[in-house]
Structures are given as structure tokens and as C-alpha cells.
Amino acid sequence: MKTVACVGAGVIGGGWVAHFLARGMRVVAWDPAPDAEEKLRRLVDAAWPALTELGLADHASKDNLSIAKTLAEATADAEFVQESAPEKLELKQKLLADIDDVTPPHVVIASSTSGYGMTEMQVAAKNPDRLVVGHPFNPPYLIPLVEVVGGKLTRRSAVEQAADFYRGTGKTVIVMEREVPGFIANRLQEAMWREALHMVANGEATVEQIDLSITDGPGLRWPVHGPLLTFHLAGGEGGMAHMLDHFGPSLKSPWTRLDAPELTKHLRDSVVQGCLAEADGRSIEDLVEQRDRAIIAIQRAVRDNHA
Amino acid sequence: MKTVACVGAGVIGGGWVAHFLARGMRVVAWDPAPDAEEKLRRLVDAAWPALTELGLADHASKDNLSIAKTLAEATADAEFVQESAPEKLELKQKLLADIDDVTPPHVVIASSTSGYGMTEMQVAAKNPDRLVVGHPFNPPYLIPLVEVVGGKLTRRSAVEQAADFYRGTGKTVIVMEREVPGFIANRLQEAMWREALHMVANGEATVEQIDLSITDGPGLRWPVHGPLLTFHLAGGEGGMAHMLDHFGPSLKSPWTRLDAPELTKHLRDSVVQGCLAEADGRSIEDLVEQRDRAIIAIQRAVRDNHA
Numbered sequence: 001m002k003t004v005a006c007v008g009a010g011v012i013g014g015g016w017v018a019h020f021l022a023r024g025m026r027v028v029a030w031d032p033a034p035d036a037e038e039k040l041r042r043l044v045d046a047a048w049p050a051l052t053e054l055g056l057a058d059h060a061s062k063d064n065l066s067i068a069k070t071l072a073e074a075t076a077d078a079e080f081v082q083e084s085a086p087e088k089l090e091l092k093q094k095l096l097a098d099i100d101d102v103t104p105p106h107v108v109i110a111s112s113t114s115g116y117g118m119t120e121m122q123v124a125a126k127n128p129d130r131l132v133v134g135h136p137f138n139p140p141y142l143i144p145l146v147e148v149v150g151g152k153l154t155r156r157s158a159v160e161q162a163a164d165f166y167r168g169t170g171k172t173v174i175v176m177e178r179e180v181p182g183f184i185a186n187r188l189q190e191a192m193w194r195e196a197l198h199m200v201a202n203g204e205a206t207v208e209q210i211d212l213s214i215t216d217g218p219g220l221r222w223p224v225h226g227p228l229l230t231f232h233l234a235g236g237e238g239g240m241a242h243m244l245d246h247f248g249p250s251l252k253s254p255w256t257r258l259d260a261p262e263l264t265k266h267l268r269d270s271v272v273q274g275c276l277a278e279a280d281g282r283s284i285e286d287l288v289e290q291r292d293r294a295i296i297a298i299q300r301a302v303r304d305n306h307a
Numbered sequence: 308m309k310t311v312a313c314v315g316a317g318v319i320g321g322g323w324v325a326h327f328l329a330r331g332m333r334v335v336a337w338d339p340a341p342d343a344e345e346k347l348r349r350l351v352d353a354a355w356p357a358l359t360e361l362g363l364a365d366h367a368s369k370d371n372l373s374i375a376k377t378l379a380e381a382t383a384d385a386e387f388v389q390e391s392a393p394e395k396l397e398l399k400q401k402l403l404a405d406i407d408d409v410t411p412p413h414v415v416i417a418s419s420t421s422g423y424g425m426t427e428m429q430v431a432a433k434n435p436d437r438l439v440v441g442h443p444f445n446p447p448y449l450i451p452l453v454e455v456v457g458g459k460l461t462r463r464s465a466v467e468q469a470a471d472f473y474r475g476t477g478k479t480v481i482v483m484e485r486e487v488p489g490f491i492a493n494r495l496q497e498a499m500w501r502e503a504l505h506m507v508a509n510g511e512a513t514v515e516q517i518d519l520s521i522t523d524g525p526g527l528r529w530p531v532h533g534p535l536l537t538f539h540l541a542g543g544e545g546g547m548a549h550m551l552d553h554f555g556p557s558l559k560s561p562w563t564r565l566d567a568p569e570l571t572k573h574l575r576d577s578v579v580q581g582c583l584a585e586a587d588g589r590s591i592e593d594l595v596e597q598r599d600r601a602i603i604a605i606q607r608a609v610r611d612n613h614a
Binding site (some may be wrong): 003011025046047054120122137139141147172174176178181183185186190191192193195201203205208210211212213220223224225227228231232233234236248251253254257260262264267270271278284285289290293294296298300301302 | 315354358360361370371394422449451452479483485487489491492493494495496500501502503506509511512513515516518519520521522524525528529530532533534535536538540543554557561562565568569570571578580585586595596597598600601602603604605607608609610613
């Protein structure tokens with residue numbers, strides 16, 4: 001049975017705890033807040049029915065959670081460390097250095113940071129080469145995505161070890177070759193979030209209208225096809241190539257407050273080729289059929305859930 | 308049996324045809340393209356199994372579709388007209404004026420435009436007061452959302468008639484009080500689309516990584532909770548108020564190329580109050596439980612569909 005140390009046990013750290021427990025691991029958690037243990041156990045209790053329904057791994061049990069009194073106790077037997085402390089740079093720098101000090105050598109230490117680069121966080125650690133970003137999504141026990149990326153001082157093998165470790169727990173891993181503030185998915189959802197805030201600030205739409213426009217609109221497509229493959233299907237039988245060649249100029253429309261990039265030949269070709277690679281031989285017709293079946297199932301799932 | 312005229316029968320117009328037929332209506336379509344009828348019938352055939360599975364209305368049949376030879380023939384018996392022509396302003400202006408000329412008085416004429424305001428489209432029509440925007444999402448036979456908004460010359464009752472008509476066909480209708488380019492959902496998805504294009508253009512992420520980051524990440528939440536209610540849950544038990552009060556400063560982080568609005572007290576309170584109104588008495592705990600159940604069902608639906 002693998003042992004994972006979870007440092008920080010709030011919404012995200014606690015979500016990781018639930019995930020690792022459900023995958024049959026032993027988890028040692030540490031959090032300096034006085035009421036952390038009570039909140040953590042409540043979070044795990046709340047998540048457990050969902051995790052049970054999804055299917056627990058062999059030997060998975062809430063009893064495999066223990067609470068350490070010190071950071072050193074938490075990491076002593078750990079084969080992997082997941083840090084999920086509050087999103088403050090100086091705090092993360094110091095905490096990662098502290099974790100590094102007390103964790104057995106060669107154990108990879110990952111940070112759940114939602115936006116800092118490891119390069120800026122690893123500055124105080126003695127062994128910065130084993131520090132990586134492993135950014136999850138709320139709730140970490142249900143959303144598969146983890147974005148993995150190292151800093152300038154991180155060794156390549158630590159990135160690979162973290163990616164393998166997460167994959168072994170059933171996660172969808174994206175290994176990023178470059179550090180970008182906010183990584184990938186947070187940049188995308190932040191762009192939407194900021195546009196939403198602008199609309200509320202200007203009285204253009206209410207909070208409820210904004211949310212309804214997504215849950216009953218494009219949000220129904222996004223678990224099936226991401227934003228780019230979605231537009232591959234919006235161009236009809238001509239796909240993304242048709243879409244960009246015909247609607248490219250509308251990129252300049254004042255439809256959001258975010259300026260569009262110049263639609264160069266290179267960008268156009270990258271997006272078209274990327275969509276074709278992703279479609280992986282599936283025709284637009286195949287993709288439409290797949291999307292339609294999935295949307296129906298998703299709508300049913302959401303409706304049954306409301307009922 | 309109600310009769311609807313669908314002017315323009317491409318991906319969107321054809322999707323509307325499939326939707327209205329499935330809701331038991333008679334549809335008369337008109338499209339000047341020489342191969343329009345063949346493409347339209349193929350689109351309806353492709354959509355019909357999905358619509359049958361969702362449940363057809365009484366008397367729903369593909370045989371209730373007829374193809375008109377002229378625009379006047381298409382609208383002669385129509386009780387509602389849906390225009391879905393290519394997205395070119397001058398074309399829309401002229402076409403809407405032409406439709407207005409041949410359509411019986413008091414029939415509401417809606418445009419599927421994905422971004423133009425009715426104020427700029429209704430300039431050439433003799434009876435601009437019955438022209439409204441009724442903006443659907445692809446595919447219109449599955450995605451419930453329709454954004455309804457009038458122009459400066461549109462009478463209020465036409466907006467209400469259109470909203471009632473769409474609701475009667477099972478649609479989720481958002482009536483906008485103000486014209487905003489791109490309406491609501493397109494502004495939100497365009498902000499994401501532009502940020503995605505910037506990332507591809509800068510070599511920060513591939514098309515496949517971008518799509519995977521959504522389908523296996525935040526995309527799984529959006530059919531359940533829109534972007535704002537999603538963040539209501541990201542703040543833990545303190546909800547959106549905690550989120551804005553503690554993470555407000557991170558709005559300034561360089562996480563997207565879209566600048567954030569100033570987080571004034573007014574904006575903060577609007578968003579917090581909006582989330583509470585939307586939560587409608589449900590605690591964060593209730594919302595988390597509902598979200599988790601829905602995400603599991605959605606993941607199952609998507610996986611079964613892939614298998």
C-alpha cells in the first residue's frame with residue numbers, strides 16, 4: 001500500500017486526501033489549522049458516497065487516513081507529497097523548502113498551486129530538482145485533470161515520476177513543456193470568468209443569466225468536445241479549416257473584451273492540424289453523432305440529478 | 308399543427324428544422340443554395356435517431372418538412388419565422404427586409420445571428436417592430452439555450468412572443484434587456500476561444516492539450532453549475548463572498564490576456580447576491596453533493612459513449 005502525504009487539508013488538499021484514499025492508498029495529512037482535522041474528516045465523509053459509487057480500489061478505506069502532528073511526521077513514510085496550502089507565494093516558498101527538509105530523498109513533492117510557476121516557488125528549497133506543480137481541479141476526487149509542469153531547477157525525471165504517479169491513480173495528466181501563469185485550463189476559465197465579471201459590472205447580464213447561458217448552452221458540449229474541437233464542428237462539413245477561413249474576420253468582432261491574436265497562416269494551420277490530429281480519423285459526421293449521443297446522456301444525467 | 312418557416316438551411320438552420328419537426332410542427336424551409344435540400348434532409352436524417360431517443364412530440368415526422376421554391380412560399384402560412392442565413396450584416400439586413408415584405412402581419416421574425424444586434428439588422432425593414440434575435444447553439448435540436456433580444460425598433464410584445472414560442476418548444480430562454488455584441492454565452496465562449504488561440508499562437512499549449520484541459524477538467528462542471536456558481540463552491544464553506552474577499556487580488560494575476568474589471572464593492576455584492584439567489588436556499592454542502600452526483604453521471608455518460 002502506497003503512502004501519500006497531503007500537506008494542507010482545505011477544499012483542495014482534502015479533495016486530494018479523498019482521492020488517494022479511494023484509490024486504496026494510505027494518506028497522512030498535516031494542516032496547522034486548529035479545526036483542520038474535523039473539517040477534513042467531514043469533507044472525506046461527504047465525498048465517500050460518490051467515490052463508493054464510482055468504485056473504490058481494493059483495500060480503500062477512510063481508516064487509512066491519519067493526521068500527523070508535525071510536518072516531519074507527515075512525510076516520514078511518504079512515497080509522494082502533495083502540497084495544497086493557501087495560494088500565497090512566500091508561504092509556498094517557505095513551506096516547500098520545509099517539506100523538502102523533512103522528506104526522504106528522491107520522493108517527488110508536488111504543489112497544487114493554481115497559478116504560480118514552480119520556478120518562482122522553488123527558490124528556497126535545498127533540493128529544488130524534485131519539486132513540481134501538480135495542479136488539480138475542484139473536486140480533485142472527481143475531476144480527472146492534473147496539469148504537471150516543472151520549474152527551471154526541476155529535473156525532468158521528477159516531472160515524469162509525478163505524471164506516472166497521477167496516471168496510476170486514474171488521473172488525466174497534461175505535462176506542460178513550458179511554464180505559463182495559470183497553466184492551461186485556469187487561463188481558459190479565467191478568461192471566461194473575467195468576461196462574466198465585466199458583464200455583471202456593466203449591467204449587461206445577471207449572475208443567473210450568465211450561469212444559465214453556460215449550463216443550458218455551450219457547457220453541455222464541453223465534457224464531450226473541448227472549445228477547439230467544438231468549433232471544428234461549427235464549420236459544417238468543412239470543419240475547422242472552413243471555420244477559420246470564413247469566420248476568421250469575426251475574430252475582430254467586439255464580442256469579448258479580450259483582443260484576438262493575429263490569425264496568421266501559421267496559427268490557422270496549427271489549429272486546423274491540431275483538430276485533425278484530435279479527431280484522429282473521425283469524420284465531422286462521426287464527431288457529430290458522438291457529440292449528440294453524449295449530450296443526450298449528459299442532459300439526462302443532469303435532469304435526473306435535479307429530480 | 309403549427310407551421311414554422313426556416314429561412315436558410317445550413318448547420319444552424321437545418322438544426323432548427325430538426326428541432327421544430329421533432330416538436331411536432333410543420334416546417335417550410337427555403338435556402339437559395341442548389342444543394343440545400345439534399346444537405347438539409349441529410350442533416351435531419353442524422354439528427355432524427357437522437358431526437359427519437361429524446362422523445363418526439365405527437366405527430367412529429369420528417370414528412371412534415373417541405374421545401375419552398377421561393378421565400379414568399381416559405382412564409383405564406385408561417386406562424387413564426389426563423390432566419391439562419393450566413394453571418395454577413397448586409398445580407399441579413401436585406402434578407403430580413405425581404406422576409407418582412409412577404410410574411411403575414413403580426414408574425415414574429417427571429418434571426419439566428421450569433422453576434423449582430425437587431426438594431427443594426429432591422430434598418431431596411433418596413434415593419435422592424437416584429438424583428439427579434441433568437442440566437443441558438445449548435446446543435447439547435449439538442450442544446451436548449453436561446454438568447455432573445457430586440458433592437459431599438461422592436462416592440463416589447465414581439466420579444467415576449469418569441470420567448471413564449473421558444474419556451475413552448477422546450478427551449479431554455481434568456482431574454483436580454485440590453486443589446487450586447489455576441490450576447491451572453493458567445494462572449495463567454497469567445498473569451499475562452501481567444502485565450503486558446505493565443506496559447507496556440509505562442510506555443511504554450513497544443514490544440515489537444517487545450518481541449519483535454521476542458522473535457523477532463525472544468526468542462527465536467529459546466530453542465531451542472533455555470534462559471535459563477537462554480538466559484539461559489541471554490542471558496543469552501545464561505546462561498547462566493549469568501550472567494551471574492553480572499554482571492555479578489557488574484558484577479559490581477561497575468562492568468563489570461565483579458566484584463567479584469569475593478570472589483571468594486573458594488574460588483575462584489577452583485578456577484579455574491581447573484582450566487583445566493585441562484586443557490587436558492589441550497590447550502591454549499593447541498594450544492595457540492597448535487598454537483599458530485601451530476602459529475603459522476605456525466606463522466607459515466609461520456610465514457611459509455613466512447614466505449
